[in-house]
Amino acid sequence: MHREGLTKRFGMEPPRLARLLRALEAGYSPSNPYHNSAHAADVLRNLHVLLHGARLTEHYLDPLGLLAAYFAAIVHDYGHHGLTNDFLVATSHPLALRYNDRCPLESHHCAAAFSLIAERPDLDALAGLSRAQRAAFRKQVGCCGAPDVEAPAAPEAPVPRDDAERLLSLQVALKVADLGHLGAELEAHKRWLRCLEEEFFGQGDRERQLGLPISPLFDRSKQGVSKSQARLGLG
Template identity: 60%
Template sequence: WQFDTWKLREASRGHPLSTLGYYLIQRAGLVQRFKINPVTLARLLRHIEAGYPDNPYHNATHAADVLQTLHVIIHGARLHVHYLDQLGLLAAYFAAIIHDYGHPGVTNDFLIATSDPLAVRYNDRSPLENHHAAAAFSVLRRPELDVTAPLPQPDRTAFRKQVIDLVLATDMKQHFAVLAHFNTHAGKSHLLSNTYPQTSHPSNPNLGTLQIAIKAADLGHLGEELEVHKRWLSHLEEEFFRQGDRERELGLPMSPLFDRSKQGVGKSQVG
């Protein structure tokens, strides 16, 4: 669990996401299982990685950290045995890889308050998360980057649906709805997984479990070594302050914890 993605970034010479993504997908046997062209996979992962802006926090290193933590959760809880078939595992990995793709470094509330084109396009409903998923699937429309091309159409449809459902669940505004869905279906899901393990297309009794897993992974640095967590926290705080600077310039109300003149990590950590 206590994995230092910053060290991976250094070791991979700035390519932690593509390095880890390729390793995990290859190691799980997904390349062979779905007849994915290894060159296409490598090309896609580098393209996605390059599409993460150089934000202090929401960057490709964060995506790699979420991917690694999700991998630990899935295998530590044996979700890949009781909940996921290989298509579901591929979808879960891909969702983590692209979950903040093209992130502009500001919050949904900021996009909505400024009538940003993303907020207008998605009618103020999870504009960031909708953008991450839509932009990533637009990349897959390019033949030289489409790792799903060998999949039968039913598998492509199931893959797309699960990825979208997982990415949309990372919107913190959906936290209580996702949690309520999980609590409602957790017991039923347990019974179904014992009766019908590894169904052909993991769907929706088990979706809530995977959504909780990716949400936990998205905040996974909270469980890492203290110094690693503090580094992540300082990067997140800087990204917040940059948005606060823009809010001040635009005359918008300052978001809580985004005021550079009132910084204090302790306040942001109060539960």
């Protein structure tokens, strides 16, 4: 952010920004084999490379949009429980109840991150933003991480075509960055895949204990996602 000139442009104090980033990192459970702080850092790196490589920073993003994109990558799995939305809904998890079973994880990530900042003024590295900038920042972060692309919520007002295309581009870029290990070197991809598989198996174990149907590829007594990919020649 410093190299991109964002800290100076938006008056972000480096010590406060560092505290915020450490607090956000702490919100990623180290017990999650896959959805942990290493994954968040990897997605941030992938997004940075993608935005500049595809020249989106020249054609789609102003500085505030770039800041929002980086922040969206950092918090995109903040507070992840290592479980899927389906599991949360099936077990009536508090997050599923809070968000009425509609993409509880994705809704939680963004809300929890902004709640942290609201509750801890000492972490508010965005204090230098104007009211209008802050509102635009929150909107862009929320849209970047919008999970339900199949049935998006109707906007309160028509979105200008350019803005709609910009937000769609950012959504796609973040999704590609989130799956970036698919384009990594084979051994790196396999390492990430093993982590994802172990997280899946962990949920499968809980489903078995609760007497729930075990989700496909989540049963450690059968082939997991890594062996399924190997059969397709992907791993």
